Structures are given as C-alpha cells and as structure tokens.
Amino acid sequence: MLLYDHPLSSYAQKVKIALREKGVPFTAQLPDDFGTGRTDGPFATANPRTEVPVLIDGETRVFDSTVILEYLEDRFPEPALLTKDAAARALARMTEDVCDTQYEAVNWGYGEILWFRRATGALAGHLRDQAARQTRVLQDWLAERLGTAAWFGGDRFGWADAAVAPMVNRSVHYGMGPRPGSALALWHARLCRRPAIAATFAEFDAAAAEMTAASDLYTTGGRRREYRDHRLEWMVKSGGVEVVLAGLRDQNIRFSWPQGSAES
Structure with a gap:
C-alpha cells in the first residue's frame, strides 16, 4: 500500500x-x-x-x-475507529469537519507567516494575533467536545482523535497549545504516548525543522502553496488579502484544480 x-x-x-x-x-x-x-x-x-x-x-x-x-x-474494520452508534459517529464526523476546515486554515495561515514570510511588520503581527485568537476559540470548542472523557469517542481512541491530533499538535509546535493542565492538554500528552501518534509526530518534527530552509522554493516559484477554499477565506477574513494579491502577482501561489487563467 x-x-x-x-x-x-x-x-x-x-x-x-x-x-x-x-x-x-x-x-x-x-x-x-x-x-x-x-x-x-x-x-x-x-x-x-x-x-x-x-x-x-x-x-x-x-x-x-x-x-x-x-x-x-x-x-480494515478492526480495530474500528468509529462506533456503531449513529449519534457518536455523527459527532466524530462533525469534529473532523471543523478540524479539516476551520482549524486547518488557522494553522496553515500561521505557517504562511512563520515559515514562508508572506507578511512582515505590522501585517505579520496582526495575522499572528488573529491566528492565536482563533486557535483559542477552536481549542475551547474542542475541549467542550472532549469533556471529561479520555478520548473524543469516550473511553477508546477513535476517528475524531485521529482528526484532531495533527491540528492541536501543530498548535503546540507553534507555541499556541492548549492551556497547561487543561483537559485538552492532558489529552495531547496522553495522545503522544501512543506509538502510532509518536511515529507520525516525529515525522512532522523532522520536516518542520527543515521547512524554513526550504521556504524559498515556495516563494520563488519553484513550488506553489495551494490557497484552497477555507485557507483563502482565512487569509482574506483575517486581513491578509494583500498576501493573496502579492502571491498572484509573483505567481508563487495556486488555487485548487481546475486552475484559472491567473495561475497559468
């Protein structure tokens, strides 16, 4: 495979x-x-x-x-990541959807500033502040979903945990992790002790350590970062529309397939 x-x-x-x-x-x-x-x-x-x-x-x-x-x-139905309970399955999928859209966009936008230096000075500071504020909102929402349970699915690791894990861990990497001692912080610590998670996060850490050095490849046109749907929305609504316009001008960003004439 x-x-x-x-x-x-x-x-x-x-x-x-x-x-x-x-x-x-x-x-x-x-x-x-x-x-x-x-x-x-x-x-x-x-x-x-x-x-x-x-x-x-x-x-x-x-x-x-x-x-x-x-x-x-x-x-591969076993071990199952989703229970048979319809309500629990819907809850897991809704949690995943928020992580795949809203949370991923915040993390991605912060990375555009940190790693790819798409903005500097006051604009960079503003976008970082927006990312920090929105991250806290999302983490509070996730903490409410988690409640007092060990995992998002209850007493077993499951679908929602797999979806939330990369998002919260990237926030931790950015210095915007859950409040120390909070249920979400304890969940992240518990998460990191699982071999499947530890191996995946180790690969992320190794790649992140090299990203700053490789960032020029994405800002000089060798490769282009994809400003897909929710990512584009985040940059615009958070005050970074000029970042998008500069990327189009310099031809170092792209949109989703099929491509438009501005990208060709």
Missing part, C-alpha cells in the same frame, strides 16, 4: 495515524511533482487536485483524507 504524503500535511498525518492504529503496513512517498501544478505523472493521475494524501491500494486510488479514512474503515 502506497501513500502519497507530505509529513507536514495535517490531512496526511490523519491518514497515517489511522493506518498505524489499524496495523496496516504502508510506504509513504512525497511525490516529485508535489506543489508544482503539473498535471501529468502518476500523482496527478491518481488525484487531479494534486493534493496529498492519496492512497494507492493495488488498482484502487483514493484521494481526500476523509474518503481515505472511510475506505480504510471499510477495508
């Missing part, structure tokens, strides 16, 4: 956690043409969006992290 992956991708991390929790052997591979916008080659053939993760299982090709998790749950 092959997984097209980038260690910094929260979506790919979610899938790797699920694979490892289920004990499914796989090989992770960073596509050679990742971020280039190329529409040929096996990566683009498997996913026209040229986004990671993509799972290759024999002749089956699956993209989108949520669809991949659903595929894995069908293909």
Whole structure:
C-alpha cells in the first residue's frame, strides 16, 4: 500500500495515524511533482487536485483524507475507529469537519507567516494575533467536545482523535497549545504516548525543522502553496488579502484544480 504524503500535511498525518492504529503496513512517498501544478505523472493521475494524501491500494486510488479514512474503515474494520452508534459517529464526523476546515486554515495561515514570510511588520503581527485568537476559540470548542472523557469517542481512541491530533499538535509546535493542565492538554500528552501518534509526530518534527530552509522554493516559484477554499477565506477574513494579491502577482501561489487563467 502506497501513500502519497507530505509529513507536514495535517490531512496526511490523519491518514497515517489511522493506518498505524489499524496495523496496516504502508510506504509513504512525497511525490516529485508535489506543489508544482503539473498535471501529468502518476500523482496527478491518481488525484487531479494534486493534493496529498492519496492512497494507492493495488488498482484502487483514493484521494481526500476523509474518503481515505472511510475506505480504510471499510477495508480494515478492526480495530474500528468509529462506533456503531449513529449519534457518536455523527459527532466524530462533525469534529473532523471543523478540524479539516476551520482549524486547518488557522494553522496553515500561521505557517504562511512563520515559515514562508508572506507578511512582515505590522501585517505579520496582526495575522499572528488573529491566528492565536482563533486557535483559542477552536481549542475551547474542542475541549467542550472532549469533556471529561479520555478520548473524543469516550473511553477508546477513535476517528475524531485521529482528526484532531495533527491540528492541536501543530498548535503546540507553534507555541499556541492548549492551556497547561487543561483537559485538552492532558489529552495531547496522553495522545503522544501512543506509538502510532509518536511515529507520525516525529515525522512532522523532522520536516518542520527543515521547512524554513526550504521556504524559498515556495516563494520563488519553484513550488506553489495551494490557497484552497477555507485557507483563502482565512487569509482574506483575517486581513491578509494583500498576501493573496502579492502571491498572484509573483505567481508563487495556486488555487485548487481546475486552475484559472491567473495561475497559468
């Protein structure tokens, strides 16, 4: 089983956690043409969006992290990440959706400033403040969802935990982790003791340590960061519309497939 992956991708991390929790052997591979916008080659053939993760299982090709998790749950039902209870399943999926959209956008936007220096001075400070404020709102929402339980699904690690894990851990990396001693902070500490999580987070840490040095590749046009839907919304609503305009002018950002004329 092959997984097209980038260690910094929260979506790919979610899938790797699920694979490892289920004990499914796989090989992770960073596509050679990742971020280039190329529409040929096996990566683009498997996913026209040229986004990671993509799972290759024999002749089956699956993209989108949520669809991949659903595929894995069908293909490898034990150990189950979702319970049979309809309400609990809906709760897990709603938690995942918020993490995949709102939370991922905040983390991604902060990374644009920290790693890729898309803004400097007052604008950078403003965007960092926006990210910190919104992160606290999201963590408070997650803490309420967690309550006093050990895991988001109750007494067992499950689907929602796999989805939340990369998001909160990236906030911790950014210095915006949960309040010390809070239920969410204790959950993160408990999470990090699981072998599947520890292995995935170690890959993230190694890639993050190299990101600043590699950032020029993404700001000089060699590769282009994708300003997809919720990420674009975050940058605009948080006051960074000029970051988007500069990226279009300098041709070092891209939008989702199919591409528009401004990207060609």
